Amino acid sequence: MTGVELRDVSFRYPTSAGNVLKSVTLQCRPGQITWLYGPFGAGASTVLLLAAGLAPRHTGGTMTGAVSVLGHPLDAAGLSPLLGQIGFVTATPHLQMSGIAATVWEEVAFAPANLGWPLARIEQAVEDAMTALGVAHLAGREPDTLSGGELQRTVIASMAVLEPAVWLLDEPTTALDAAGQTDAYRMFRRAARDGATVVVASEQADALADVVDRLIVLRDGEVVLDGDPMSLLAGDDIWEGGPGSTSVAGLCRDASRHVDSPRLAMPYPVTIAHALERWG
Amino acid sequence: MDSRNHRPAWPARGAAVWGPPILMELPSSVSARLLALIPPAVAINVAIGRIVAELHLPVYLDAVGTVLVSALAGPVAGIVTGLIGQVLTAFISGYIWLAFAPIQVIVALLAAGAAARAGFRGVPASLAWGGLVGLIGGVASAAISYVAFKGVTSGGVTAVTTILVSLGLGLAPAVTVSSLLTDVADKAITFLIVGVALRSLPVRMRGRYPLGQRAVRR
């Protein structure tokens, strides 16, 4: 079964000059972390909004094609039948807060309370989510007093509490430091291992290269590359009018234009570990 | 092939202006957006009042958020914004100010009516519509001020009332004149601000609010 599937989807926002997505067909499988990668305007965020049932319902626009999540198509109103089972995180934590929680604990408990979970279940789930994201010690703090990183961890915990079957993440770790990023992706990796479908839209190639299972590259609303992340990031195609690869690969590619050496030839090393392996 | 052509999920054209759905029964897409839009709109009412105080201007501009939401999202959303704002004022400064809640309803309804007729398409239209709303709102304010407050509400308007009474005008006419003077100026400037804001909306944002586009004739 596919986790998130778009079948021949074209989409245009109400005020777009043209289609933001053009006949896109892609599948993101359960048990994997899929990375949607592309420059600004490529359509990665739009894919996430469609999968979440937020577009065109909230954004307006015209869609053709079919979107389904865990085998369930969006309904006639464009509402995902899995609302409440999807974890949706973006890069701006202060815009994702509930606006009514007096403490971090209440913030994390906001969603399950809205869904009418029994209190005992909420309490256990909140404790688990806060522990996983390293914010248990902030339980009694007011959300307004948190730093950017603490806020982003809290936001991720606020979605993790739902134990979502699908994670849709749009630059979820921008506000996090290195330790925070590690904790977050460790949690997403665990979720994928437990069968969740995890889809990340991000331009942070360095952070994601060795974390994800599959890479889909978008350019101007079309899928241009789809496959193993290491292979794609080590090649030249990802540079052709696309977002580029990791810093290490970029360095090697640039250097290879000035120095003729087999050590700098394709496939480029993608991470520092790869580079050390190649260069001894 | 499945084609779904969506305007952002606001009520349909007729319903948006004259057919108010009950808040609790609004579709989920509308309610989430209203829950995101209304609190900052009410906060705008309060914050702009602070700006006006900083500038020492003899107006309140405490309905900018209400008018904005009415123009963007229709009369029901505008009414809810105005009422929440009035409840907040009453909560912080005394329940007695709840008596002015009907004014919020009047302003929101008239602002939505103005938006439906492209009343924010330019400065002259905005000022004219704002003046009209101020005229109608001023008469209603005067009635409430006279009956519930015996002519004494806030400093500026009551000072004008007192001067008029000391010049020999009866209490009821004095309250009416002072309310009209302040409300017409206040709402004219309010509509001017909202009109400029609507016309300044970036293209991407305009698409979310088809009612707002109609308000500026786009």
Add this chain to the structure above:
Amino acid sequence: MALAISMLAFLLPGPRGPLLLYAVTLVAMPIAGVGRAIRQGLFICLPLWFFLFLLHGVLGGGPTFGVGPFALSRDGAELALTQAGRFGAIITVSLGFYHSFDASRFLNAAAAKRWPLHLSYLFVATLHAVPAFLARTASILEAQRARGLRFGGGPVARARAVLPLTLPLILGALAEVDERTHALDMRGVASTRLRTPLMAPKDSVLDRVVRWLLWLTVGAAVVWRMVG
């Protein structure tokens, strides 16, 4: 209690009724631990009282009586005292309620009473949003001042400053609505299920008895005004 006193302020015959009610609030607020409501209430009421006595006492018509160098209208003074008592009682008890208000407790009580989330959410979210917007306003004022915008001068000059100060606030707020909408939607704010209260709000026997007594008093006052 705040609602009951507000209603009684208009039901009880003036000026003794509202003035007595104001005296009751002056005693009750410190007992309830919100004595600062009295001071804040005075700050709001004093200008209102001043205009009441000026407009109705000094400038009012009908038979007069002397108070020092002033001749006050008898009917006007009575009206002013009645209204002053009403203002005092209602504003003071409202402020007392405001200072004792706990947003979390309110939300959980609303959920326990099966109110739709929308109403309680709108009120509490607005309460939280206002201080943030006031802080943003202060930043905009500073930023525009730094860019050379003048706030002084004649009324026209000051009026010209309104747009550069208000537009960034409005456009900034609207720019954030999309993401807030998505986040709220994904967190089940539009769920049709009953919200789970996160804590059981306490409603002691004493609270309930006092509430019933207050409403009985209001009911008795209504009947008395209709019959009397």
